[in-house]
Amino acid sequence: MLKKILRGLFTIIGLILGYLLGDKISNSHYFKELGYFNGPIGTILFLIIMTVIFGIILFLISPWINLFIMKSMDYIEKSLQRFPATEMLIGVLGALLGLLISALFVNLLARIPVVGTLLAVVVAIIMAALGGNLAIKKKEELISLFSNISVRKPQSNKVRKVKNEQKNFPKVLDTSVIIDGRIFDICQTGFVEGPLVIPNFVLAELRHIADSSDGLKRTRGRRGLDVLNKIQKELNIEVKIYEKDFPNIKEVDSKLLKLSQVLNGKVVTNDYNLNKVAEFQGVPVLNINELANAVKPVVLPGEEMKVQIIKDGKESGQGIAYLDDGTMIVVEGGRKYIGDVKTVVVTSVLQTAAGRMIFAKEKEEL
Numbered sequence: 172m173l174k175k176i177l178r179g180l181f182t183i184i185g186l187i188l189g190y191l192l193g194d195k196i197s198n199s200h201y202f203k204e205l206g207y208f209n210g211p212i213g214t215i216l217f218l219i220i221m222t223v224i225f226g227i228i229l230f231l232i233s234p235w236i237n238l239f240i241m242k243s244m245d246y247i248e249k250s251l252q253r254f255p256a257t258e259m260l261i262g263v264l265g266a267l268l269g270l271l272i273s274a275l276f277v278n279l280l281a282r283i284p285v286v287g288t289l290l291a292v293v294v295a296i297i298m299a300a301l302g303g304n305l306a307i308k309k310k311e312e313l314i315s316l317f318s319n320i321s322v323r324k325p326q327s328n329k330v331r332k333v334k335n336e337q338k339n340f341p342k343v344l345d346t347s348v349i350i351d352g353r354i355f356d357i358c359q360t361g362f363v364e365g366p367l368v369i370p371n372f373v374l375a376e377l378r379h380i381a382d383s384s385d386g387l388k389r390t391r392g393r394r395g396l397d398v399l400n401k402i403q404k405e406l407n408i409e410v411k412i413y414e415k416d417f418p419n420i421k422e423v424d425s426k427l428l429k430l431s432q433v434l435n436g437k438v439v440t441n442d443y444n445l446n447k448v449a450e451f452q453g454v455p456v457l458n459i460n461e462l463a464n465a466v467k468p469v470v471l472p473g474e475e476m477k478v479q480i481i482k483d484g485k486e487s488g489q490g491i492a493y494l495d496d497g498t499m500i501v502v503e504g505g506r507k508y509i510g511d512v513k514t515v516v517v518t519s520v521l522q523t524a525a526g527r528m529i530f531a532k533e534k535e536e537l
Contacts, residue, residue, distance in 0.1 A: 177240065178233040179499050185229025186222050187380055193221030249418065257435070261310050268421040269302025270295060339409075341436030342457065343368045345516045346376050346429050348440050350395040353459055360404050363457075365409035368436060369399065372416055372426055464522075467496050472517050478531075479512045480505045508533075 198216050244518050280291040306313065344367060349353050357363050377399075381392030403410050411432075417426050421450045431438045437455040440446060449456045470476075479491035483506045490505025492515075502508075502515055515531035522528075 174234075174241075176238050177237045178230065181233040181236060182226055182230040184389060186226035187298060188229070189222040189225025190218060192225065193218045196515065198223070201436060254387070258307050258310060261306045265306025266299040266303035268306070269298040269300070272302070273298035307338055341366055341368045341431075341434045342439045343413075343427055343431050343434065343436050344372065344438040345438060346372065346380075346395065346423065346443065347442045347445075348459055349373070349377065349398055350380075350391050351441050351459060352398045353441075353463070354439060355398055355401055355406070357459070357462070358408055360403065363439075365438075366429070367402065367408060367410045368413050368434065369410065370413045370416075370427065370430055372423055374399075374412070376423055423450065428452055431455070439470050458508045465498075467498060467527055470517055470520055470527075472519055475514055475534060476500075476517070476531075477512055477514050478502070480510070482509060482510050494529075498527050498529060503532045505533070 197217055276293055277291040280294060281287045283290060295327045342355065342363065342365070349369075354363070358367070377392055377395045379392070380388050381396055383389045383392065402408070413430065417429055420426050420429060424442070427438055427440075427445070428449055429452050430436075431449075437457050438445070438449055439457045439459070440449075441459040443460075446456050446458050446461075476494075478494070478500055480490035480492045480502055482491045483489065484491050484501055488504050488506050488508075490502040490509060492500040492502060492505070494500065498513070502513070503518075505513065505515075516532045516534050517529055517531050520527060521530065
């Protein structure tokens with residue numbers, strides 16, 4: 172529809188341009204000397220011919236013009252997606268300030284003969300670019316400055332405002348955390364509030380995994396899609412599907428980080444490597460595994476607990492048990508009690524990147 176409108180518009184422009192050009196030519200001294208179109212009828216006929224010719228020319232070349240315009244619009248849109256909204260706003264304000272400063276001496280430059288106007292335009296463009304560039308580089312300082320000079324409000328309003336900002340902070344879900352499924356339970360408890368953002372490229376990756384020829388991958392992909400359906404249908408939380416993509420970025424993890432920067436949101440993941448890359452790039456992350464480790468009950472040396480030893484450990488004589496939250500307990504000398512419920516006493520606790528590990532001995536041995 173847009174292409175048809177543009178083609179019609181360019182055709183009208185061609186007709187107008189042909190008429191104006193024909194009128195100028197017909198009133199020229201050289202045209203009158205030729206004598207091809209003498210009299211009013213000849214002039215009118217010449218205007219009609221010029222109008223029709225330029226209208227046809229613009230009509231014929233309008234598809235190429237439309238293609239150029241569409242590609243330019245697409246390029247500009249993709250380029251703007253790379254920049255957060257705050258940077259764009261601050262850059263525009265900086266450019267306007269640069270133009271305002273250049274206006275102080277542009278009028279003087281314009282008075283210079285021959286090159287004055289061109290020089291004034293070049294200086295104005297340079298000042299605008301310089302102002303926008305400096306504003307973006309000093310973004311953090313400018314935001315801090317405006318926040319410090321803002322009108323102070325009562326403490327209760329400030330607390331309420333911070334709470335609302337946290338509530339409306341977009342949470343961008345990655346593929347691993349959707350497949351994991353625990354995000355549904357966390358949202359159900361109310362500890363994570365919306366909006367949840369599911370990028371279209373994450374959905375595409377989930378569909379690709381669900382259609383995999385590998386049985387395990389196919390099961391994981393379908394589980395992720397089921398989790399998304401449960402979140403949409405069963406939870407009273409805002410879920411947004413982000414349709415746009417970043418074609419210049421190939422990796423899904425990099426796209427997630429870029430999207431989080433664009434939306435000024437946080438990435439929700441349980442991927443250790445993605446977490447580290449996000450920290451390096453300064454992107455906020457909510458790691459489900461870190462949350463799970465944080466809410467595990469604190470166990471101190473000397474505490475007693477009843478556990479069922481289910482298998483042998485790596486070292487000689489060790490037995491392995493698990494708490495309800497999945498924490499592994501290594502019981503010294505517990506290998507001979509596999510399948511039994513024993514009372515053990517905690518001797519030490521080891522916190523690793525994979526989680527918490529508890530070492531214990533039978534109570535009777537202490």
